Amino acid sequence: MSRVHCDHPPLKARRLGLFTHDQAVVIMRTDCPACHSAGLSSRSHVQVYAGDRSIYAELLQIDSELLELDTIGMSQTAWDLLGVEEGDEVEVSHPPALTSLSHIRSRIYGNRFDYEGISAIIDDVVARRYTDVHLAAFLTASATPPLDTQETIYLTKAMIGAGERLDWNKDIVLDKHCVGGLPGNRTTPLVVAIVTAHGLTMPKTSSRAITSPAGTADTMETMTPVDLELDKLKKVVREQGGCMAWGGAVQLSPADDVFIRIERDLDIDTEGQLVASVLSKKVAAGSTHVVIDIPIGPTAKVRSIEAADQLSELLTTVGKEFGLTVACVYTDGTQPVGKGIGPALEALDVLAVLRNEENAPQDLRERAAVLAGLALEIGGVAAKGEGTALALQTIANGRAWEKFRDICIAQGGLNIPEVGDHVYTVTAPFDGVVSNIDNRNLARVAKLAGAPRSTGAGIYMDVRLGDPVKKGQSLFKVYAGAPGELAYAVEFSEQAETLVDIQPV
């Protein structure tokens, strides 16, 4: 569809400083000549042109004097994508039809996606042509029925194709991932430090949280800059053998970063979408081997060995299509790993392990060692069966901490994070034993307290499963950056049916 020229003068761009996430939004007067001539109405979509750039945006209309008749107010995303300056001339027209929607409709009506269809959808998503309505429909339609193996391969391929793809020119490029669902499972920074301390390559990019209180990128960001541009990331990896960066900043599988906000809003995160999300990032990052941690437990994301087998099979099959060797490790998913839940609180756990502090969480240290050990074996640094011991030794002798500091400094500096100012302690109502820990509800409390957005917010666990407790003893503390959030989280924790349950003795 070519650009339709209209007989009205161009509009003047005006920065509103309005924050709307990925979606570009523009605001025009209801009575402006451009709206009238093109017959534009509020919440319709428009193509906005400035010089040789053009963006797709949602139009809101306003009838008050807040905006001049000849100006177009632009949200920050619209402003940045279009690259305009205050007062620049801008033209607006109807956007080209979103033909990729027909593939979503086709799946809604019971057909499967083909590669052409998924690829057209991902192109539109990455070009920010999909509104919230379209994104939610795509993700929902992709979940019912679940994507099959072939569709997952197509989705992965389309997501890889839509962004940058790195090549490290090495035979073995390692990576790791945890499928999540377990609060505080922050092994990544430890694994990267251990593996790269032995000269192996591990250009680790991580996601922000989808439905959890913190993603690895959120946690790392409390200690060092993670939004490294591509050249910077390459430089860090060349120098250090690895990095701990946010994947979104380097445009590896950029569609994934758009989906995350909607998935979080709907609290859905299905198998095919999960596999495509994980593997597209790994392939785009140039990895050849990936170790995947699958915690299993009744309130973890994967709830049974059968479900883990099914996920593992799909990960392995899809990985193979892209020359990526996948090694899955099943771990205990019955309770949080470490003591902190939330970006800063988890970062403090990581630092405690690296610095061999007395109160460092044992479980986090051991789990990281198992995963790093497998990577050391794949990388040929440790003999089969001896990786874990080597990994533990690398922590104990301080080499991992030294390497961690070097990588952070290469990324832009090391910061020791601080927890939220507002604290509430949840105590045992009577004497007993900790009989159950509900990961989902704990995560919920941490999120209500403000995590991951409020980096110091979250939970610090004072007990573990099976611990004996006395009435009035602290079970966990809730941290928040604002009193309203603390109140909200505490209110929920007091109403929750299960959280940290005590069996009287």
Next chain:
Amino acid sequence: MSRVHCDHPPLKARRLGLFTHDQAVVIMRTDCPACHSAGLSSRSHVQVYAGDRSIYAELLQIDSELLELDTIGMSQTAWDLLGVEEGDEVEVSHPPALTSLSHIRSRIYGNRFDYEGISAIIDDVVARRYTDVHLAAFLTASATPPLDTQETIYLTKAMIGAGERLDWNKDIVLDKHCVGGLPGNRTTPLVVAIVTAHGLTMPKTSSRAITSPAGTADTMETMTPVDLELDKLKKVVREQGGCMAWGGAVQLSPADDVFIRIERDLDIDTEGQLVASVLSKKVAAGSTHVVIDIPIGPTAKVRSIEAADQLSELLTTVGKEFGLTVACVYTDGTQPVGKGIGPALEALDVLAVLRNEENAPQDLRERAAVLAGLALEIGGVAAKGEGTALALQTIANGRAWEKFRDICIAQGGLNIPEVGDHVYTVTAPFDGVVSNIDNRNLARVAKLAGAPRSTGAGIYMDVRLGDPVKKGQSLFKVYAGAPGELAYAVEFSEQAETLVDIQPV
């Protein structure tokens, strides 16, 4: 979840005149104390309180001086729902958790809706607690797999329960509906005029367009006010026996009016959703008998007798649950009915039939007579098999026109609509015979021209299937209210693979 009190002063309400449809939007400064204290971020959701009223709204944040630090900018929907005046004190907090989303997730993961779940969803929808993301997920999840009969009954029941329900205290209250997909099929105003001219009761409420260029309410609105409040509607029906009103204004099945915008955006309109939408309005309107017109054709909404049988069966079964007798009539859906497509153009067809004008579309007259005839038979005014003849006579003798005028005047006046100022004539490229008319693409052209929003926009057909045409002769005219829209519609019509096809002879 109780209201969380914060230690910041209340905000002052400010009307922005910002149009955002059903969704209430509020704008606050990134650095305002309320945002900071409650830890609110852009595109999160908030509960806004003023006096004893409260609304759920989407929050956008702004970092510029457009808004004072102590004010909260409100979209028109937020302003109207909250009922505030400029400068009124407003408080903001985190909203209660949207627990009904769990029912959507459950269906995404392969379960069916139960009544409790659907009812909780509809309550949240009607209270405007669902964002576009939630609405799109619900509609998509409801379409894959299609709602079964039991789910459709639950949805219908929940939609009826969420709004007003009328009772006319009569044994027979008639209604009619057309399942659509056929441009210009504007029989409703004719049927209401004929049926009520014989003293029967037909309190007709209609929808606006979902995916078509005009709904009956859009067409009627070009001639008379259709957004009648409940008391006004009752008064019109008491006096005239019938009305031709927009269902949305009287809050009959209000959830339906929220869904329409999203369905239009996604261009999906599935069977269960359709049946619940149609029947919830009929039951809520107090109808006992409904005549349903199902046009069948390769480019109509229903494409085969089998599909019509299936839809008819579902309509009848679900209707019976609510004491509503459904009579389906299958009609020709191979080409548009009447000559106009678009609100004003269809209204002019209706007026031509009522006024027995020479160029009045025969097909529209006859179809309306068949449907009205069946209603006259159900109502006991005509013997079985004699309804159509009586209906045709009621048009010919001017009684239908007289009744139509009376109803319009009772609703607030009769207006003769005007078509758009900008016209383009599409002509035959060579001599031949009209061999095919693509309803979907014609509807698309009318929509691109601005219908139904731009009431004078649309198409006027100059030929019908089988007509011989000469090169250069007009096939149809495109009308638009703005040059940009005309250009857009013409561009599409020139690129469309099929539209009005000519077979050379």
